[in-house]
Amino acid sequence: MIRNPILPGFNPDPSICRVGEDYYIATSTFEWYPGVQIHHSRDLVNWRLVRRPLERKSQLDMRGNPDSCGIWAPCLSYADGLFWLVFTDVKRYDGNFKDAHNYIVTSPTIEGEWSDPVYVNSSGFDPSLFHDDDGRKWFLNMQWNHRTESYGGAPKTPAFDGILLQEWDAKTGRLKGPVKNIFAGSPLGLVEGPHLFKRNGWYYLTTAEGGTGYDHAVTMARSRQIDGPYEMHPDVYLITSKDSPDAVLQRAGHGQYVETPGGEAYHTHLCGRPLAPKRRCTLGRETAIQKCVWRDDWLYLAHGGPVPAVHVPAPTDVEPAHAPARIDYRFDGPELSQDFQWLRTPEPERLFSLTERSDALRLFGRESIGSWFEQALVARRQEHHKFCAETMLEFQPETYQQVAGLTHYYNRYKFHAVVVTLHEKLGRVVTVFSCPGDFPHGRMGFPAGSGEAIGDGPVHLAMEIKDNDLQFFYRVGDEAEWKALGPVLDAGVVSDEGGRGEHGSFTGAFAGMVAFDITGRAKPADFLSFTYQPLQS
Known part of the structure; x- marks a missing residue:
């Protein structure tokens, strides 16, 4: 069995990527240097930190970044013989503005040296890169609307102004074509953290909603066209603990889909484990993973319902490694x-x-x-x-x-x-x-x-x-x-x-x-x- 969280302690916004038999998870590091944590596993049970790729001044300089700014929500993918990592460097938190700059870095190997960043845009945070099966690449990020009452510590839904999609030209290192707002989110609001994948001719979009507190959720939608329109999952939310205050894993949301080599379905998500009596998550936002199943071309948690489980069936029979006692x-x-x-x-x-x-x-x-x-x-x-x-x-x-x-x-x-x-x-x-x-x-x-x-x-x-x-x-x-x-x-x-x-x-x-x-x-x-x-x- 997998025991959640698989990455305990401060490891939020898990983006998962499989290459052959190897799984990698990239998580946010915010103001901590070097930027982005990448863990590796071959069984989804045992994970090892193998790289923090943003390690040079030419890649990242966060001096002056306020608390809880810096590296938000990286997305890790593999295509064309390269690992691709997209991320935001957020320069402001309090007030109406975010000043969120999005970049792409690449490397032929996870543990090797990563390229200097290529600037993409600054229209919002939580970027991701989708490699379509026709060879085209698509860049997504949430759009930030500063003309609202939203400010640091008190987010408001109107500031989270949908998910933007635009084509990325890898040859020129630039975005091209029209910018389209493809998804406004559910009534829960605060839509962010977009990830796209394709299966059986459907484009599936998962997003994070409800803010990164106790109303957090993974929302799912699908479309036959990459730019929509997207129809909502029958249950709207794939993963959430927002209506289950007694669940062990709270604040569940913001993750990504992955398939095993044998076709089994899993989905990562962040979570928190609150302590009584004040429900404070002293370990921060951690990374968990859930076993999923497909029914009628929709994804569901294998154990039923949207509430994440602590113990999850692993794809292979393997014993978890024991961390040293000291x-x-x-x-x-x-x-x-x-x-x-x-x-x-x-x-x-x-x-x-x-x-x-x-x-x-x-x-x-x-x-x-x-x-x-x-x-x-x-x-x-x-x-x-x-x-x-x-x-x-x-x-x-x-x-x-x-x-x-x-x-x-x-x-x-x-x-x-x-x-x-x-x-x-x-x-x-x-x-x-x-x-x-x-x-x-x-x-x-x-x-x-x-x-x-x-x-x-x-x-x-x-x-x-x-x-x-x-x-x-x-x-x-x-x-x-x-x-x-x-x-x-x-x-x-x-x-x-x-x-x-x-x-x-x-x-x-x-x-x-x-x-x-x-x-x-x-x-x-x-x-x-x-x-x-x-x-x-």
């Missing part, structure tokens, strides 16, 4: 583990180095935690509701404006951190920073006050998260006892629903290492290890 990262090689990402910038050498010390990850203190431009924060996804993260830090601050430590991070307004800094009277201290949400003002607090004096030497920092509760710990020296620092904090605010709530932001929680130096002197902080350990219920 992952110990050491920084004694030239490359950062692929589990880690940083924020926005294509110039990571200004943020960190693995060569200035042979046994440490050195972060160069840059702008403050939460900067939209140059922030020295290296982190990995939270993949479990209960986990512990730990790091060992060598850092000698010269002023309170120099800070380094361990963070549970979502965005500039939703984070907690245990940090080492300097206090005028206490000397070097360990203390806690906390910003518990982006509404109404996102003010940072100091739950441990001035902190506790720690003297010289390496410092071990840890955080333990159990569902909605977070506790920080520290110790000085390898043999010392762990000491709790500060009160139990609300880990649930580090979520999509934290702060101003649903649709206010929609990425995911990370655990990582951070340093900032707002004197501008780039004070270095050396992290000798990092550990991520899932905890038992």
